[in-house]
Amino acid sequence: MELRFELNGKPVTAEIEAGELLFDVLRRLGCYSVKCGCETTNCGLCTVWVDGKPMLSCSVPAARMENHAVTTMEGLQEEAARFGAFLAKEGAEQCGFCSPGFIMNVLAMEKELCRDGRIPEKEEIREYLAGNLCRCTGYVGQMRAVEKYLRESRG
Amino acid sequence: MKKVSQAIPKVDSQALVTGKAVYTDDIAPKDCLIVKILRSPHAHAMIKSIDTSRAMKVPGVVCILTYEDCPDQRFTMAGQTYPEPSPYDRLILDRRVRFVGDAAAIVAAETKEAAEKALRMIKVDYEVLTPLLDFRKAKDNEILVHPEDNWRSLCPVGADNKRNLCASGKEEDGDVDAVLAECDYVVEETYHTKANQQAMMETFRTYTYMDVYGRLNVVSSTQVTFHVRRILSNALGIPKSKIRVVKPRIGGGFGAKQSSVSEVYPALVTLKTGRPAKIIFTREESQTASSPRHEMEIKVRVGADKDGIIRAIDVYTLSNTGAFGEHGPTTVGLSGHKSIPLYGKTDAFRFVYDVVYTNVMSAGAYRGYGATQGIFAVESAVNELALKMHMDPVALREKNMVKEGQVMPAYYGETANSCALDRCMEHAKQLFGWDEKYPSRDMGNGKVRGVGVAMAMQGSGISNVDTASVAMKVNDDGFYSLMIGASDMGTGCDTILAQMAADCMECEMEDIIVSGVDTDSSPYDTGSYASSTTYVTGMAVIKTCEKLKEKIRMKGAEYLGHNVDEVEFDGKKVWCPEDGSEISLKDIGNQVMCRNEEALFASEAHFSPISPPPFMVGMAEVEVDKETGAVTPIDYVAVVDCGTVVNPSLARVQTEGGLVQGIGMALYEDVVYNEKGKNFSNSFMQYKIPTRMDTGDIRVEFESSYEPTGPFGAKSIGEIVINTPSPAIAAAVENAVGVRIRELPITAEKVYREMKKQS
The missing domain is CATH 1.10.150.120 ([2Fe-2S]-binding domain)
Incomplete structure (x- = not known):
């Protein structure tokens, strides 16, 4: 499916799998600052901002980002x-x-x-x-x- | 300005704090095959057959490898100098699986999803065998973990696979039984530590590819870059000349990556398919199929006369190496060698040990490397002795601690050339307010605060073994390249070695570029473990710089038309005091690039016949809830003698980080197996490492001695710092509520049950 969202201030369109996590999509888009340390939402390594608020990208389905603004350290x-x-x-x-x-x-x-x-x-x-x-x-x-x-x- | 003893930020800090792509997974080729491991659900079984036909049909699956595809030559994953004391006891894939999580098959696919789907479709027919799960019953048990005939032990470490022995031995000095019989006070107790996980934030990971010369290239998150080359050569049965290993930035190691946990799998895939491949261990794999601390049960007898002189220490260590013997024979040694010598007035000691195989995850190297376990036991026994004698445990230690200049019979007969342990104790006592707080304070709200103390030592490199070489060259415009083989795993050795080089060459940090480890081009170094880098590699830096300075002077003298003994080098220029003529380093660097036959390049190696111990004192204050037994850390003071502090901020952070890992070991971190050998501690939900809410205050100071054999007087810092929290906290709990917990971690349940027993 197609996902349209804002990444570090720029509009982005990405092809994603339905169940794909935001973490995986962000790394695929070249945001290598985003790290995974645990897979169980315990470690905070994958923290990004969604509409300016911190969120664990390993626990957010990428599809939910439609029309939202995501910020990583690259931005x-x-x-x-x-x-x-x-x-x-x-x-x-x-x-x-x-x-x-x-x-x-x-x-x-x-x-x-x-x-x-x-x-x-x-x-x-x-x-x-x-x-x-x-x-x-x-x-x-x-x-x-x-x-x-x-x-x-x-x- | 001098660079040594300055808090200089790490040379790679800018990239790290801005999230640059510098770690293994960040730089792996995007077309890597994804490698996944099918893991055994049984603690002990023989594979009768594996059916991969359906799994191979999953779109995107490129290859599935089983024991039939692996060389039948055993090797060890332990990163140690050849010949390794760890037995050659594993195959990449074996018909016999030896713990829940042991590798049964390797899948490589175009995507993670395809690899995971294929894992589910491989059908393995296991003959399930009875597992050997109790390490206390392992020695001479009829169940053998390694019955195979091609099992090999390369060193005389008392190993015997037909007895489940990975190592065994005995050392003694004097008649310990006779001296203990004369003692007025004797404590005899048994202490138990668990298989703690290093839990570095970056799990094990490696990618591999074939290069233009048809050689296997391996980029891996490892502490032992050169050892990995040998391990892969042994495992894959290909010459070392066909393998290149490169270490990028590493997201923490703490000893975990002193074993080659992840490298063999993508390496085999790349060899078989010719395609790039990568493996990223999940946290679950990192928790259940890795290289944690050796579980140990340690029996201590310690005796003192009525004046409080500790006269004899007797230690028996039973160490659980799990399914494979990585670091088994060597970790156990430190449980005696780095605990008994803390006491300088003993007339006798004995240290006996067995290291046994069982059907749980293989153990490995973890910061402290056996010393941590031994110091928990011996320091706990000494605290119990003090209690028995109605003596302040600080006073008991002040009477008995090893002093500078003393020979340490239980530490290979080495002399403590540099030892500020007495100053550490005095400083800690003042900073902590020991005399005001000992033994406890009732807070009047159902809670009691107790205090405890412990001492520790470690080594600085492996004496007569660890070898470090360093190379340095002058480039055009006169800047230097410093090439090291030691692996910076986040600790900052690239930085502190450059600090040392800058002082030797009288230049700025910016004048030196450091390049990390590539086995094709870096000078040989055993790697970053055994607290060796500052002490051993640091000396190699000094030697190399001396040689390079000599070459610069020779070249400068030649260009000035002088003899070499007529000129001096001050870091910026070579000049002649007699006639004032001079040539800048910049000009020398540029001139040698034309009509030159003497390279401005130097490379020197170093080893040390001794391993000077750093020393430290830790003091803990904890609050215990009398209703629930819950223990909350309040305050921790540590004073460390690591010789000269090369970089105060990095040494401080090493200490603070080690203390908090030690607090985790003391209070929270537990590896739990069920009766079938399944490991329940398979995530950060089950295996709790401390958060910033769980540590209490941490206060660190240094009391420097000067180690004459170390670079700028330095010893090590990396490992010792994890050793004091467990014994100090156990004592603090006892001083608070009168119960002694001898098995880690000290959970509320254990404290509560002991309190119930007493009331």
């Missing part, structure tokens, strides 16, 4: 690099495999929780990002990067 290069510099300064990207999904969620959190220059509490940040697993860092360096980034870009 957020500048924003990713800006936060990514903080992450790299802490050494907390490590293997980097969970970084795209994690960063997509950090940027979504920034949009959602940091309105009017507000900086969320540590516990709020932890809860928002709880679905993003990372096996390398133990999360501590990630949290340092998030807090420093929010302080610097908000304050």
Whole structure:
């Protein structure tokens, strides 16, 4: 079947199988930042934005994206690099495999929780990002990067 | 400015944080055949026949391979230096299947859907055999996991397939029974650790293709690029010269990828079909047919005199290697070698071990590599000893811990040349507030907070074995190419080795480009495991740089018309202090590309006769719910002596990450089999690794010693950091609610049941 949606700001028409997952379609369309870590919606690696909200692309049928707007890290290069510099300064990207999904969620959190220059509490940040697993860092360096980034870009 | 000891971001960080296509699956050719494995539903069976005729009719299926298509020569998937201590006990596909999930057939198809459909249509007729599932009964059991005659053990490790023994041995110093009999206090207990999964975010994956020279090219997510070449040669029965292995970026390894788990399958498909092929393990496969930690049951006897001097330690380790022997003979050694030597005043020790085959998933290498299991047991026993003696466990350790300059009889008789364990303890005590918090605080809401402590050590590379070579060349305009054979798996070795090279060559990080591992062009390195890269490969970098600097000076002197001993090199130019003449490195780099017969290229190798241990102290505070037994981690303090810290932010993240994996092992991660040998821990739903809500606070500091044999004084950091949480948390639980859990993980159920027993 034919799927028409917006991908990183551009209209896209893609031929998809009826049961195909958004994750598979996105990688097929060359969005290699989108990773799969678990297949059971536990890890957060496949996080993309649908109409600006974070979603696990491994659990969304691609067909549901008709007329919706999907954003992957390929469409957020500048924003990713800006936060990514903080992450790299802490050494907390490590293997980097969970970084795209994690960063997509950090940027979504920034949009959602940091309105009017507000900086969320540590516990709020932890809860928002709880679905993003990372096996390398133990999360501590990630949290340092998030807090420093929010302080610097908000304050 | 010096680069060593600076928190320099990783050289590949920009690509990683912007999601560039740098991992195996991202760069695989789009026309790869998709390879899938048909896996055995039985823990132990013989394949009577396989009918693939219907499956072959599925549109898109290109080939289906069974045991009849595989060479009948056994090999090991363990990534170790030849001759490997791990037995040659497997075939790519075997008639005998040895665990639920063992490979029975390989399918290659144009699409994933076709491959999966074909899997369902292969008919295998199994003769189901009784499985051997209890590792305590495996030795000399009448059920043999490897009865075959072409099973081979290449090294004298006490292996005997007719007894289900993958390895066995005994080491001792002094008369441990006699000394224990003299001790005023003796603790004798048995501890049990499970087959934890490394659970790196990127599962096992490989793609293969034939190149223009008719050679098999293998691109794989591996820690042991060069070993994979040998393993594939052994498995496929083709010469090593016909194989090239390349490592792209890796999404984590933690030892899992020190075994060649996924490479053989697409390699065989490409050899048979001539077409590119790739395999991507599902998370379920990664959880059930991979290379997890060896389950161990460790019996410890530790005795002290009335003054609190620990006089003898006796350790018996029973290790479960599962269906195959990867890393079986070597992991078990560390359970004694890296636990007993923490105590420097013993008069005697004994370390006895058996490693047995069973019909569960094969074990492999996981960060800590046996030390983790041994340290859980010995450090737990020492905590129990302190309790028995009514002594503060920190004070007991302060009396007994190994000190700098001491000989460690249970650690191959090596001397602790660099050891800041005493400073680590003092620092941890202050930072944690041990004296205020020990042993526990009732929070008045049905919850009690208890604290626990543990020490740890590891090695830095495998002494007298691990070999690293490095090559470096000067390019035009004077920038350097640093070629390494060690596999950066996300840890940052490409970066820290470049930091070392930059200091040696007195240049900037930007002046050095690092190229990762390609067996065709990289200098040989055993690979990234055994905490070897910083220490062993780092020394190879220093040696190579020295040689290259000498060559630059010679060339500069020639161009200036001087003798080499009249000139100096300061990183930017070769110059003569006497007459002030000089030539820049840039000009040298460009001039050697014309009328030159001396390449500005150097390559040196290094091995170490010793493996200097890093040391550390960990202190845990946990909160235990008296109603439910639930344990919540509150605070963890770790102070590490890894020698000189080469990159503080990367070393810190290594430590924090290792601690959280250790906390997962202590509290959450469990591998559960049913009575037929089916593994229930087959997803992240069943096998819970810590999220950021499950860790408590983590605080890390360093107390550096200076290791005289290491690069810039450095030792290792990668593995030691996983070792302290299990014993420290078990002790914290005991100090909170008075129950001692000796089997990991420490779940609410176990704590609750023990509390019930006591009340």
